[in-house]
Amino acid sequence: MRDSIEELAIAGAQPAFSKPLHVGRPNIGDRHKLMERINDLLDRRWLSNAGIYVTEFEEKLADLLGVEHCIAMCNGTVALEIAIRASALEGEVIIPSFTFIATAHALQWQQIKPVFCDVDPVSCTIDPERIEALITPETSGIIGVHLWGRPCDTDALQAIADKHKLKLLYDASHALGVTSGGRKIGSFGEAEVFSFHATKFINSFEGGAVTTNDKALADRVRLMKNFGFSGYDNVVYLGTNGKMPEVSAAMGLTSLESMNEFIQANRANYLAYEAGVKSIRGLNILPYHENEATNYQYLVMLLEEEVAGVNRDALIDVLHKENIMARRYFYPGCHRMEPYRSQQPDAGLLLPETEKLAAQTIVLPTGTEINSEIVQEIVDILRCAIEHSAQLPAHMVG
Ligand code: T4K
Numbered sequence: 001m002r003d004s005i006e007e008l009a010i011a012g013a014q015p016a017f018s019k020p021l022h023v024g025r026p027n028i029g030d031r032h033k034l035m036e037r038i039n040d041l042l043d044r045r046w047l048s049n050a051g052i053y054v055t056e057f058e059e060k061l062a063d064l065l066g067v068e069h070c071i072a073m074c075n076g077t078v079a080l081e082i083a084i085r086a087s088a089l090e091g092e093v094i095i096p097s098f099t100f101i102a103t104a105h106a107l108q109w110q111q112i113k114p115v116f117c118d119v120d121p122v123s124c125t126i127d128p129e130r131i132e133a134l135i136t137p138e139t140s141g142i143i144g145v146h147l148w149g150r151p152c153d154t155d156a157l158q159a160i161a162d163k164h165k166l167k168l169l170y171d172a173s174h175a176l177g178v179t180s181g182g183r184k185i186g187s188f189g190e191a192e193v194f195s196f197h198a199t200k201f202i203n204s205f206e207g208g209a210v211t212t213n214d215k216a217l218a219d220r221v222r223l224m225k226n227f228g229f230s231g232y233d234n235v236v237y238l239g240t241n242g243k244m245p246e247v248s249a250a251m252g253l254t255s256l257e258s259m260n261e262f263i264q265a266n267r268a269n270y271l272a273y274e275a276g277v278k279s280i281r282g283l284n285i286l287p288y289h290e291n292e293a294t295n296y297q298y299l300v301m302l303l304e305e306e307v308a309g310v311n312r313d314a315l316i317d318v319l320h321k322e323n324i325m326a327r328r329y330f331y332p333g334c335h336r337m338e339p340y341r342s343q344q345p346d347a348g349l350l351l352p353e354t355e356k357l358a359a360q361t362i363v364l365p366t367g368t369e370i371n372s373e374i375v376q377e378i379v380d381i382l383r384c385a386i387e388h389s390a391q392l393p394a395h396m397v398g
Contacts, residue, residue: 061211074206154188
């Protein structure tokens, strides 16, 4: 238990942890099983291009998500780009600014303008009530992002898309194992896109997937991710290389087999953080709704600066000095990053909730490397910094 500022590393004490505790630390499943799969693919000398592990990974995912088609890819960004192209999005597409930059870049990369919409402050996902005001004759679609594993308001988004004849896609990078109204994320809209990057709940080192119930769309996605090849020597479409290699699928399959163990670890950490932070002024753990299935992969804390008496970046400094590598996801919002900041300098005027959230969030380490004792130490440091905030240097005080 720390009782004074002097006991914190920011004041010169030893850091609480000798090695950095990172946000996004990969969960590793059964190493032995992974090595078996890697040895097998090496023995068979089949490393990419429709190998058996990619096919099995696609089948397992489709089964898990209750969706007809799953096309695995080399990463989530390319999967987004291909889903956007295969859905024939063009002109302008409405997305939240409060997301990882890849959501916006996947559009801009193809000369489609991302139009930034504000988020609902509770779900932190695109606010359906603000979408219609952004629709113009150039608008071709909406991309919702199930941020931090919180599902978008899928009914409201579908109603707007139907009313205005817009395409609706989802960036489901954070949402594997999540439900919306009890239905698994994966089959909403025209298509949903997952990421299996190392930092994600289920990882394949790097990887992604497009899931859809639309066969024609799935066929286009499959062609596009393989240069447009339809059989040997026959290219029928403009395509690129979005293929997932076998070694990634081997990791993805292994990771999937440990899914329940990852959820249990994340949930236990979430409950421990929530119980610990509850009594600290100005700090709140963003709740998960226990009536929906979720993966608890992102541990998000919101700081009310005026109540806590310390500013967000100062609190992150305190944590970093202790080797707790908290992050500011998704600060400062896509609209404040290039090229959007230059192209749409006034976008922030319509994004008050995004600006507020981006200034409040602290994402904390969780996953199988963290346990309740570690959470307790982190909470202890947070409590000490806030209870003694008056003694922090002036520039750190909120
Ligand atoms: N849409 C959304 C909503 C996304 O969040 C993402 C990716 C995408 C689309 C695009 O999907 P991908 O194309 O990436 O499949 C990281 C990830 O690189 C990125 O995949 C992820 N979102 C984003 C939220 O986080 P950075 O720029 O924060 O990465 P970096 O290098 O700072 O690492 C993040 C943390 O993870 C650090 O604390 C270190 C730790 N880490 C990372 C790796 C790779 C490890 O401990 N071990 C590792 O192997 O983007």
